[in-house]
Amino acid sequence: MTEMLEQTERAYDNGHDRPLGGYLGILAAYGAGVAGAAAAAVLTKRRLPERVGVLDLALMAACTHKISRRLAKDPVMSPLRAPFTTYEGQGGPSEVREEPRGPMGELLACPFCLAQWAATAYAVGLVFAPRVTRLVGATMTAVAVSDWLQLGYAKLMKAAD
Template structure:
């Protein structure tokens, strides 16, 4: 991306368009490589994804994207690209992207659960395509974590309401 395009897009020149293009290119290249390997190995892809599997994949995508972007324990993965802004509830943190160019673009990805969701869904779907039973087991584990999170929040809410 030229500097002119970036400055025309964002007057503060804070949007790393070239970095975003690189990150998107890596995602597309990974998807293409996966498709070629699967095709070369003759893997038969599922004709459809049953609703139950879709729910499992959705719950697992939700949890894995939050683990990657918000969990204290995965801070070491984000640290080169983000800076801790604050600790929030339930052991989660709020990180802000730092740097410029590609570093900032990766920081944006690692600080945003919605952005990371496409990547985690891609990984889970790739696993589902080549090893559905294993993917279901992994997704069930992450789905159980998601359910446990919601039950923790429900318990906390109930406790707060009971205490007034």
């Protein structure tokens, strides 16, 4: 199996560093987490929501955005990413720019990659603890809206000068 993966990696990467084995591990961890949550739901007789309403979807989207950006770019979260990334400098407003080291670094430094994990965690939360999940969603949505207002205010102040 390892030899086949190495051959596939060499054939695929075209001279670039594409660690397919590491990506496969991340995919396996995600799949195991989803399967574990599904098994726990069955064992505890939890029912899936009949539907996801518009307000839940809006909370989920804004919360997913904020949590994935916070995990991937927030300076305070740097200690969690440091074993897997290298600091490159200031990114956007109140954000850092980091170079990933390996597949885990790519996951942790990429808000687009983390969004799938955050949205899945939110969906699992709606099954097991909907009230707490909605409260967390509302809190992170308020933080996201506050960020957008801060950026808009700064832009307006700059335009006024």
